[in-house]
Amino acid sequence: MIRVLFVCLGNICRSPMAEAVLRHQAAEAGLDEFIQVDSAGTGDWHIGKPPHEGTRMLLDGLGIRHEGMKARQVTAGDLDSFDYVICMDASNERNVRALREAAGSARLFRFMELVEGRQGEDVPDPYYTGNFQEVYDLVHTGCRALLAQIMRDHHLGRA
Template sequence: MKHVLFVCLGNICRSPMAEAVFRRKVEEAGLSGEIGIDSAGTGDWHIGKPPHEGTRKLLDSRGISYEGMRARQVRGRDFSDFDYIVCMDNSNESNVDAIRQGLSANEHGEAKLFKLLDLVPEAGTTDVPDPYYTGNFEEVYELVSTGCDRLLAQIKQDIAG
């Protein structure tokens, strides 16, 4: 089984959207038993809170469930619990890498750390913009959806060997 962790700053906008969208794509591909999915934030401001209202409205409009999702912070064991740690922007990736660097060698795990838009070079940006500040949840959804399609294709290749 492969495990994916999506990471953004507060874990209420981008990463829960990616978690919910990816979960739907994995279910549609019949791979729910093969791929585990979660999300987390680098900051602790929103721990325990549901996704942002804008994320919920967007997911509701597409019939995508976010049931039971609550914000949490990235923790050391995530590096051994997950195979893929997928960050929403350069800052998130730097923060996650700094957490990893603070771990002992045996805690590092084998997780692949990268940005979601590394898989979407034609997007013209490496950062999924934060709709908490921009309000543009539609733009974020389009980027996340495309990135999740590419991520699923990559994981299918990895599973096939």
């Protein structure tokens, strides 16, 4: 089983959107039995809450399932139990790297490294901007690239 964790600040907008999108794309590719996806936040403000209404509405409109998702906080143990830990912005990456000092074998990088021509940028936080469609467009593109990378890394079908 290949395990992927997306990390953002509160785990209600960007990272659960990426979790739902990658799950959906993996299922479409027939790889949902091989890839497990989760998300977490660096902060603890929203623990136990479902994704933000804007994320849920956008996913619902696209037929992408998100039922049962609840916000949680990233832990040092996640860095050992996941193969890929993907942070949505530089601040999240710094916080996760600080956890990594104690533990971690996961491949850790920033989400926008997956989006051609946008490396080094952050995924905008729609909690503040309200632009859930812009975030979805980036997440959709980045998750496609991630799925292709996972397929290459683990020799799963065609990449």
